[in-house]
Amino acid sequence: MSQIRFVPNDPGAAGAPVRALTPPATPAGSAAVTVSGAAPAGLYPPHTSAFDHWQAQTALIRGLRRWRDCDGSYLARWQGNRRTLPVTTDAGDDLNAFYDRRGLQFFTHTYAGVTVHACESPDVVNHEQGHALLDAVRPDFWDAPFAEVAAFHESFGDCYALLVALADPALRQAALAQSPDLSRQNLLSRLAEELGAAVRREYGAAAADPDALRRALNRFRWADPSTLPADAPSSRLSGEPHSFSRVFTGCFWDTIRFAFAAGPRTANALGTVATAVGVLWLAAIRSVPLTARLFAGVGQRMLQADLLQHAGALAPHIRRAFAGHGIALAAAAQSLPMPLAAPRRLAAARPAVAAWLGERAAATRFTVVETPMHGTVAHVAAWRPIALSGRRLAGLHVLVPATARLALRGTVILGSLGDAAPVDAHAERHARAFAQALVANGQLEGVAGRRPLRPARATHRIAVRSGKRVIVRLGFACGCCS
Numbered sequence: 421m422s423q424i425r426f427v428p429n430d431p432g433a434a435g436a437p438v439r440a441l442t443p444p445a446t447p448a449g450s451a452a453v454t455v456s457g458a459a460p461a462g463l464y465p466p467h468t469s470a471f472d473h474w475q476a477q478t479a480l481i482r483g484l485r486r487w488r489d490c491d492g493s494y495l496a497r498w499q500g501n502r503r504t505l506p507v508t509t510d511a512g513d514d515l516n517a518f519y520d521r522r523g524l525q526f527f528t529h530t531y532a533g534v535t536v537h538a539c540e541s542p543d544v545v546n547h548e549q550g551h552a553l554l555d556a557v558r559p560d561f562w563d564a565p566f567a568e569v570a571a572f573h574e575s576f577g578d579c580y581a582l583l584v585a586l587a588d589p590a591l592r593q594a595a596l597a598q599s600p601d602l603s604r605q606n607l608l609s610r611l612a613e614e615l616g617a618a619v620r621r622e623y624g625a626a627a628a629d630p631d632a633l634r635r636a637l638n639r640f641r642w643a644d645p646s647t648l649p650a651d652a653p654s655s656r657l658s659g660e661p662h663s664f665s666r667v668f669t670g671c672f673w674d675t676i677r678f679a680f681a682a683g684p685r686t687a688n689a690l691g692t693v694a695t696a697v698g699v700l701w702l703a704a705i706r707s708v709p710l711t712a713r714l715f716a717g718v719g720q721r722m723l724q725a726d727l728l729q730h731a732g733a734l735a736p737h738i739r740r741a742f743a744g745h746g747i748a749l750a751a752a753a754q755s756l757p758m759p760l761a762a763p764r765r766l767a768a769a770r771p772a773v774a775a776w777l778g779e780r781a782a783a784t785r786f787t788v789v790e791t792p793m794h795g796t797v798a799h800v801a802a803w804r805p806i807a808l809s810g811r812r813l814a815g816l817h818v819l820v821p822a823t824a825r826l827a828l829r830g831t832v833i834l835g836s837l838g839d840a841a842p843v844d845a846h847a848e849r850h851a852r853a854f855a856q857a858l859v860a861n862g863q864l865e866g867v868a869g870r871r872p873l874r875p876a877r878a879t880h881r882i883a884v885r886s887g888k889r890v891i892v893r894l895g896f897a898c899g900c901c902s
Contacts, residue, residue: 422461424474430541432614433607444481450494453480455507472509479542483549486584490698499555509539519551520895536618543581543612550580551896560787565818565851566712567645574665579672586694592687602677609637626653636673641746646853650860674741700725706791710823711841712850723752757827757835766831777802777822796828804843817890820851
């Protein structure tokens with residue numbers, strides 16, 4: 421069989437290897453991708469349609485396999501119950517990539533004589549794949565108008581790209597050769613080096629980190645994102661989701677490096693540790709309630725999953741990592757179902773659950789997820805339109821969710837898990853700050869904002885819902901805007 425040329429790390433990474441390998445096939449039982457530019461297998465040169473096809477497809481299939489490593493089984497369906505996700509490798513001129521529920525789009529751009537194809541970087545490809553994977557499991561995150569939820573979506577993409585790279589033995593060896601304990605920057609901790617260099621060339625040194633688009637190894641500490649500036653140079657933290665995402669990505673990287681440093685410092689041990697952390701992370705994501713404080717919520721559920729799966733062996737490393745980024749985690753605790761005054765069957769419970777949350781049944785949605793900690797859980801979101809004000813936002817609304825979790829056995833409600841989170845003043849403040857940041861960063865379609873430090877791409881639009889003009893999400897971009 422003919423071979424293909426594949427670069428398993430970002431093309432801009434120092435010492436990025438180039439391989440000739442047999443084209444991989446989509447694993448049986450996994451959701452699939454359909455990548456543009458299909459061509460017979462061959463050793464094509466970079467920046468050709470055929471190379472881009474095989475480079476993106478191979479990176480995505482590696483990502484599908486990595487999901488099974490950490491989640492226990494292949495992802496069966498994408499968001500919307502789709503078996504196949506379309507992928508476009510040349511979606512137009514931009515320094516970006518995009519996921520919008522219709523598929524993945526990767527752009528190309530030439531500046532100062534240098535051309536960048538976003539689809540040629542596994543860091544970028546697996547980042548966008550991460551958005552699609554998270555959206556398949558937790559679609560309730562999609563429209564949440566909270567900076568921390570949007571930032572977590574961006575961090576998920578970066579962390580997933582790290583997990584895919586850490587599954588590669590040669591990349592682990594190369595990273596450890598550069599930093600034996602992972603405490604210094606290396607070819608894995610630096611994400612999307614080529615795209616970052618292009619952003620800096622065109623938009624200035626403040627637009628991206630000095631040697632990458634973002635760094636997983638960083639010292640950023642959590643602060644209330646509604647109190648941060650809407651945008652800032654890459655050296656400082658802002659409420660812009662890509663900027664703020666670095667806090668959680670730092671927690672994730674540090675958890676891996678602390679756990680790794682505590683054991684044998686071999687490439688095989690690093691692979692084992694990365695998978696173990698990935699397992700806890702995905703378990704936490706399935707269980708965590710949707711609130712404006714999502715970073716701490718995920719960390720808390722990682723501790724809970726670790727207690728159940730490893731008797732708390734990784735807890736000191738998780739707690740130390742999060743504390744180093746300004747997030748204090750409480751001791752792990754198991755939530756038990758509490759009786760709920762509602763019909764026993766989920767299908768009939770919507771009015772009672774909505775009334776419990778103080779909202780309307782028609783605006784209440786259930787996201788049913790299988791979790792290692794609680795079995796079947798229904799994440800409840802009851803959406804309330806909140807009126808916005810200001811010169812550019814007057815007449816618009818943002819949908820803010822009251823949230824809760826229900827423990828299920830099949831379709832029978834066993835009770836509620838933990839406390840409900842109502843639409844209170846805290847949630848409204850975060851939602852209004854999020855809408856204002858969208859305008860400030862030029863990310864709300866049809867509403868002019870100031871020119872941001874990085875190229876802006878609309879991630880939200882205005883739609884009419886129940887007679888009101890509301891802000892809804894279009895999609896997620898790679899790294900130049902939210």
